[in-house]
Amino acid sequence: MHRAQNQAGITVIGLIVILIPFVLIGYVVMRAVPVYFESLSIGDAINSLKKEPEIKEKSRDEIYTMIRKRLDVNNITSVDKEDIDIQKTVNDVKVTIDYQTKVPLFGNVALAFSFHKNAVVH
Numbered sequence: 001m002h003r004a005q006n007q008a009g010i011t012v013i014g015l016i017v018i019l020i021p022f023v024l025i026g027y028v029v030m031r032a033v034p035v036y037f038e039s040l041s042i043g044d045a046i047n048s049l050k051k052e053p054e055i056k057e058k059s060r061d062e063i064y065t066m067i068r069k070r071l072d073v074n075n076i077t078s079v080d081k082e083d084i085d086i087q088k089t090v091n092d093v094k095v096t097i098d099y100q101t102k103v104p105l106f107g108n109v110a111l112a113f114s115f116h117k118n119a120v121v122h
Contacts, residue, residue: 031103032111038076038101039115045070046095046119055093055121060086063093093121 010018048070049055055063063086071079083099096118103111 028105028111031105032113035101035103035111035113038074038078039113039117041074041076042071042079042097042099042115043117043119045074045076046097046117049093049095049119050121052121056088060088063095067095091122095119095121 045067049063049066052066055066058066064081064084067084068081078101079097079099083097085096085098087094087096096116098114098116100112100114103113105111
């Protein structure tokens with residue numbers, strides 16, 4: 001007579017059930033990381049204004065054009081003109097970028113991100 005042996009291990013269905021959450025988390029991370037890299041590029045673009053000579057003498061439109069060129073070089077399209085606030089005082093120029101972006105996941109589900117970047121040029 002043969003005795004039934006207990007089998008140890010995981011079935012294919014069990015493996016699939018375990019892998020689904022990891023795959024979903026990986027997919028969300030894959031979709032979110034480029035948004036954060038874009039945010040870093042936007043911060044670098046406005047911080048690079050600190051190296052510009054005589055920026056205090058430039059008009060708001062000229063400063064906006066400088067920012068837009070920097071964003072265009074990095075292929076950043078999520079920032080509109082309404083998202084950029086340029087405040088000029090006697091001693092400095094303050095540039096603030098408040099913007100939101102959405103990243104579609106699947107179907108009608110999307111991730112929404114809100115960023116606030118600013119730089120003060122003395």
